[in-house]
Amino acid sequence: ENKDEKSASGHFSTYVVQAGKFSSEKGADELVGSLKEAGYAGKKISMDDGYYVIAGLATExxxxxxxxxxxxxxxxxAWGGKELSFQVPDELTSLIEKASLLSSKVIAGDDVDQKDVTQLISELESAKTTDAPAKSSLLKAVQLLNEPTAENAWKSQQALLDQLNT
Incomplete structure (x- = not known):
């Protein structure tokens, strides 16, 4: 599966950090609350075999x-490496990929070139989409990385997770 196929389909496939899997929605909601309270990212995803808690995204x-x-x-x-697909606006797919990579690099302690952040903000500002709220949230996620701290990177991840629909 190549990136062109992923973008054209309207589905965004990416690797996620799984922080839990529950048979009850209540358990998943509690873990999401605990993660967010501690300053991390969290989103509950309902799937056929239960409720998953996702705590981050990365294209690698x-x-x-x-x-x-x-x-x-x-x-x-937490377990890294699970691949999931989400529905996102086609025209924002590559920008979400870039944003998730930048924020995950900051969390991991890797250096992020400020030029990459500035370039992505510019790409986002000029992106054409009918989903203005998604574009606005994605822009906020990237702007947080102007100050590349772990705290801001987790907030960026949360803004990205908030855009995903299964």
Whole structure:
């Protein structure tokens, strides 16, 4: 599966950091609350076999492991490398991919070139989409990375997670 196929389909496939899987919605909601309260990202995803809690995104499988390790270090369970597909506006797919990679790099402690953040903000500002709220939220997610702290990167991840629909 190449990137062109992913973009054309209206589905965004990416690797995620899974922080839990529950048979009850209540358990998933509680974990999402705990993650957010501790300053991390969290989103409940309902699937056929239960409720998953996703705590981050990255386009590279190895990067989800690095992000997951940050959660494990704070006594949360986390597994990187699960691939999921989400529905996002076609015209924002590549921008979401770039934003998730930048924010996950910051969380993992890697250097992020400020030029990459500035370039992505510029691409977002000029992006044509009918989904203005998604564009606005994505822009906010990237602007947080102008100050590349772990706290801002987790907020950026939360803004990205908030855009995903299964």
């Amino acid at each position: 499988q190895g990067m989800t492991s690095a992000v997951g390790k940050k959660l494990i270090d704070q006594h949360f369970e």
